[in-house]
Amino acid sequence: MKRNYLMKQLSTVGRFLATTVLCVSAIALVWNFSFPLNTAAMASPAATAIASADVGDQVQDKASKDAGRAKNFIRDTADKVKETANKNADKVDQATDDNGSFVERKAKRDAATIRKRANEDAARTEKAVDKAKNVVESTVDKIKDAFGK
Numbered sequence: 001m002k003r004n005y006l007m008k009q010l011s012t013v014g015r016f017l018a019t020t021v022l023c024v025s026a027i028a029l030v031w032n033f034s035f036p037l038n039t040a041a042m043a044s045p046a047a048t049a050i051a052s053a054d055v056g057d058q059v060q061d062k063a064s065k066d067a068g069r070a071k072n073f074i075r076d077t078a079d080k081v082k083e084t085a086n087k088n089a090d091k092v093d094q095a096t097d098d099n100g101s102f103v104e105r106k107a108k109r110d111a112a113t114i115r116k117r118a119n120e121d122a123a124r125t126e127k128a129v130d131k132a133k134n135v136v137e138s139t140v141d142k143i144k145d146a147f148g149k
Contacts (some may be wrong), residue, residue, distance in 0.1 A: 056140045063140075067133040071126050078122035099114035 092107035 005088050056144045059140050060137050063136040067129050070129045074122050074125045074129070078118040080113045080117040085111040085118075 089107045091113035093104050096104045
Protein backbone atom coordinates (compact mmCIF):
# COMPACT_ATOMS: atom_id res chain seq x y z
CA MET A 1 0.00 0.00 0.00
CA LYS A 2 2.86 2.34 0.75
CA ARG A 3 4.23 1.72 -2.67
CA ASN A 4 1.04 2.94 -4.41
CA TYR A 5 0.93 5.97 -2.14
CA LEU A 6 4.54 6.84 -3.05
CA MET A 7 3.90 6.28 -6.75
CA LYS A 8 0.81 8.48 -6.58
CA GLN A 9 2.81 11.31 -4.98
CA LEU A 10 5.61 10.94 -7.55
CA SER A 11 3.08 10.97 -10.35
CA THR A 12 1.53 14.19 -9.02
CA VAL A 13 4.93 15.86 -8.63
CA GLY A 14 5.95 14.69 -12.12
CA ARG A 15 2.80 16.17 -13.69
CA PHE A 16 3.37 19.43 -11.81
CA LEU A 17 6.98 19.62 -13.02
CA ALA A 18 6.00 18.77 -16.59
CA THR A 19 3.30 21.47 -16.58
CA THR A 20 5.74 24.01 -15.12
CA VAL A 21 8.42 23.24 -17.70
CA LEU A 22 5.88 23.43 -20.50
CA CYS A 23 4.56 26.80 -19.33
CA VAL A 24 8.04 28.28 -18.82
CA SER A 25 9.16 27.13 -22.27
CA ALA A 26 5.98 28.58 -23.86
CA ILE A 27 6.60 31.91 -22.13
CA ALA A 28 10.23 31.86 -23.26
CA LEU A 29 9.23 31.20 -26.88
CA VAL A 30 6.61 33.92 -26.87
CA TRP A 31 9.07 36.33 -25.28
CA ASN A 32 11.78 35.44 -27.79
CA PHE A 33 9.60 35.81 -30.88
CA SER A 34 7.89 38.99 -29.74
CA PHE A 35 11.14 40.96 -30.20
CA PRO A 36 12.50 40.08 -33.63
CA LEU A 37 16.03 41.22 -34.22
CA ASN A 38 16.97 43.42 -37.12
CA THR A 39 20.48 42.19 -37.67
CA ALA A 40 21.06 44.43 -40.68
CA ALA A 41 20.53 47.51 -38.54
CA MET A 42 22.81 46.16 -35.85
CA ALA A 43 25.57 45.34 -38.30
CA SER A 44 25.54 48.72 -39.98
CA PRO A 45 24.43 51.62 -37.76
CA ALA A 46 25.76 54.19 -40.28
CA ALA A 47 23.37 52.91 -42.96
CA THR A 48 20.51 53.29 -40.52
CA ALA A 49 21.48 56.89 -39.79
CA ILE A 50 21.63 57.65 -43.51
CA ALA A 51 18.27 55.94 -44.05
CA SER A 52 16.71 57.91 -41.20
CA ALA A 53 18.03 61.15 -42.69
CA ASP A 54 16.46 60.24 -46.02
CA VAL A 55 13.19 59.43 -44.30
CA GLY A 56 13.34 62.76 -42.48
CA ASP A 57 13.84 64.60 -45.77
CA GLN A 58 10.94 62.67 -47.29
CA VAL A 59 8.70 63.60 -44.35
CA GLN A 60 9.64 67.27 -44.69
CA ASP A 61 9.03 67.23 -48.45
CA LYS A 62 5.67 65.52 -47.93
CA ALA A 63 4.70 68.08 -45.29
CA SER A 64 5.57 70.95 -47.65
CA LYS A 65 3.64 69.42 -50.56
CA ASP A 66 0.61 68.71 -48.37
CA ALA A 67 0.70 72.22 -46.95
CA GLY A 68 0.76 73.65 -50.47
CA ARG A 69 -2.19 71.48 -51.48
CA ALA A 70 -4.09 72.48 -48.36
CA LYS A 71 -3.48 76.16 -49.07
CA ASN A 72 -4.71 75.76 -52.63
CA PHE A 73 -7.82 74.01 -51.35
CA ILE A 74 -8.39 76.80 -48.82
CA ARG A 75 -8.04 79.48 -51.50
CA ASP A 76 -10.39 77.61 -53.83
CA THR A 77 -12.94 77.26 -51.06
CA ALA A 78 -12.72 80.97 -50.21
CA ASP A 79 -13.16 81.86 -53.88
CA LYS A 80 -16.23 79.61 -54.13
CA VAL A 81 -17.74 81.21 -51.00
CA LYS A 82 -17.16 84.69 -52.46
CA GLU A 83 -18.61 83.63 -55.81
CA THR A 84 -21.70 82.22 -54.11
CA ALA A 85 -22.15 85.41 -52.07
CA ASN A 86 -21.96 87.49 -55.26
CA LYS A 87 -24.44 85.22 -57.04
CA ASN A 88 -26.88 85.51 -54.16
CA ALA A 89 -26.56 89.30 -54.11
CA ASP A 90 -27.14 89.39 -57.88
CA LYS A 91 -30.24 87.21 -57.54
CA VAL A 92 -31.65 89.55 -54.91
CA ASP A 93 -30.83 92.51 -57.15
CA GLN A 94 -32.66 90.90 -60.06
CA ALA A 95 -35.63 89.90 -57.91
CA THR A 96 -36.28 93.39 -56.58
CA ASP A 97 -37.96 95.91 -58.80
CA ASP A 98 -36.76 98.93 -56.89
CA ASN A 99 -33.19 99.98 -57.44
CA GLY A 100 -31.52 100.66 -54.12
CA SER A 101 -34.22 99.00 -52.02
CA PHE A 102 -33.57 97.95 -48.45
CA VAL A 103 -33.42 94.24 -49.35
CA GLU A 104 -30.95 94.89 -52.18
CA ARG A 105 -28.67 97.02 -49.98
CA LYS A 106 -28.84 94.37 -47.24
CA ALA A 107 -27.94 91.61 -49.73
CA LYS A 108 -24.94 93.62 -50.97
CA ARG A 109 -23.78 94.34 -47.41
CA ASP A 110 -24.14 90.66 -46.56
CA ALA A 111 -22.18 89.68 -49.66
CA ALA A 112 -19.41 92.11 -48.70
CA THR A 113 -19.37 90.71 -45.15
CA ILE A 114 -19.22 87.15 -46.46
CA ARG A 115 -16.33 88.03 -48.80
CA LYS A 116 -14.47 89.74 -45.96
CA ARG A 117 -14.97 86.79 -43.59
CA ALA A 118 -14.01 84.31 -46.29
CA ASN A 119 -10.71 86.17 -46.74
CA GLU A 120 -10.13 86.32 -42.98
CA ASP A 121 -10.99 82.64 -42.49
CA ALA A 122 -8.78 81.61 -45.39
CA ALA A 123 -5.87 83.63 -43.99
CA ARG A 124 -6.32 82.13 -40.50
CA THR A 125 -6.54 78.61 -41.90
CA GLU A 126 -3.46 79.10 -44.09
CA LYS A 127 -1.60 80.42 -41.06
CA ALA A 128 -2.61 77.29 -39.10
CA VAL A 129 -1.44 75.07 -41.97
CA ASP A 130 1.92 76.87 -42.03
CA LYS A 131 2.22 76.49 -38.27
CA ALA A 132 1.49 72.75 -38.46
CA LYS A 133 3.99 72.33 -41.31
CA ASN A 134 6.65 74.19 -39.32
CA VAL A 135 6.00 72.01 -36.27
CA VAL A 136 6.43 68.85 -38.36
CA GLU A 137 9.61 70.14 -39.97
CA SER A 138 11.14 71.27 -36.67
CA THR A 139 10.27 67.93 -35.06
CA VAL A 140 11.92 66.05 -37.91
CA ASP A 141 14.99 68.30 -37.61
CA LYS A 142 15.20 67.61 -33.87
CA ILE A 143 14.92 63.87 -34.46
CA LYS A 144 17.60 64.02 -37.15
CA ASP A 145 19.86 65.97 -34.79
CA ALA A 146 19.27 63.48 -31.99
CA PHE A 147 20.17 60.50 -34.19
CA GLY A 148 22.99 62.36 -35.92
CA LYS A 149 24.95 62.81 -32.70
